[in-house]
Amino acid sequence: xxxxxxxxxxxxxxxxxxxxxxxxxxxxxxxxxxxxxxVNLSVLKNNRAKAxxxxxxxxxxxxxxxxxxxxxxxxx
Amino acid sequence: MEAxxxxxxxxxxxxxxxxLCVGSGLLFAAWMLGYNGLGLVSGDALxxxxxxxxxxxxxxxxxxxxxxxxxxTVAAANEVTGGLPSGAIRPGDGSSEFYxxxxxxxxxxxxxxQHTAWVAVRALPALGLAVVWWLLFRIVRxxxxxxxxxxxxxxxxxxxxxxxxxxxxxxxxxxxAVVRWLIESSSAATIADVPPLHLDVWPFAVGLVIVLMxxxxxxxxxxxxxxxxxx
Numbered sequence: 299x300x301x302x303x304x305x306x307x308x309x310x311x312x313x314x315x316x317x318x319x320x321x322x323x324x325x326x327x328x329x330x331x332x333x334x335x336x337v338n339l340s341v342l343k344n345n346r347a348k349a350x351x352x353x354x355x356x357x358x359x360x361x362x363x364x365x366x367x368x369x370x371x372x373x374x
Numbered sequence: 375m376e377a378x379x380x381x382x383x384x385x386x387x388x389x390x391x392x393x394l395c396v397g398s399g400l401l402f403a404a405w406m407l408g409y410n411g412l413g414l415v416s417g418d419a420l421x422x423x424x425x426x427x428x429x430x431x432x433x434x435x436x437x438x439x440x441x442x443x444x445x446x447t448v449a450a451a452n453e454v455t456g457g458l459p460s461g462a463i464r465p466g467d468g469s470s471e472f473y474x475x476x477x478x479x480x481x482x483x484x485x486x487x488q489h490t491a492w493v494a495v496r497a498l499p500a501l502g503l504a505v506v507w508w509l510l511f512r513i514v515r516x517x518x519x520x521x522x523x524x525x526x527x528x529x530x531x532x533x534x535x536x537x538x539x540x541x542x543x544x545x546x547x548x549x550x551a552v553v554r555w556l557i558e559s560s561s562a563a564t565i566a567d568v569p570p571l572h573l574d575v576w577p578f579a580v581g582l583v584i585v586l587m588x589x590x591x592x593x594x595x596x597x598x599x600x601x602x603x604x605x
Contacts (some may be wrong), residue, residue: 338605348603 311373314343317362332357384518388511395507398500405497410489433492434480435553437566444475479566481556488556495549502541509534523591523598532588539581543573 318328325343329336334354341347342354355366362368407415410433428434439447451472463469484492509530516527554568 334605341603342605346603347605348600350605354605 309373331361391511398504402500432480437479439475439477443565448472491552523595525595528592535584542577
């Protein structure tokens, strides 16, 4: 478990980085298509987010054509 | 334009608070170092704003003269002024009458500990005020930096509230106890008494409101921290 996960008091790990790599898409491009600031997406990608809006998750999944489980998993 | 004006107002508030903090600190220092404190600074050397009457004269307290002494004092005073006229009193005729048995008692031979206690209960409010001004100064600085709704600010507001809530009543109680101690150990103990303890209600009310506000502020700070991590 990373220190960031411990600090936030949860074990949710965001795998957005891997999904973006698979799709060959940059964070800036995703941010523009989802309608969220790159800073906020960076917070999500680097596991510094404490909460995610359902609307943000829906938009990311639609753009990346993936499921929520592809973006988030429960860490050990 | 509006933001700049607001920023200027905060800078001005900071300057005023700093001046008040330094002023209160100097007043405290004047008490502690002056004639009735450690005696290191002569009253004449202090600026008039810091030279309060009590800090540079023989310690004295308002007391109640008991029994015949009190009655005789008031009677003597009324005899000199003529007291109330025997006839009807008309508005504007200047009729007045001495009432009660309050007198001022000077203590010329206090021990070191008594002197320290007497000075302490007078100097501590200035120190408390300096602390309050300093905490407010730090709060305004946080607000200027855009960190108004944070836990440290909530903590400082709570400290101000607790200082007023408990500090003022404790100070009034301590002042009363010191006066009682001084009277009981003086030659006037048999004919003088300490006035009844008077606890103001406003420190309880103001302190409680500020402490409750601090609790709300802490909740808001927590909500802000949560929102900062919301994507």
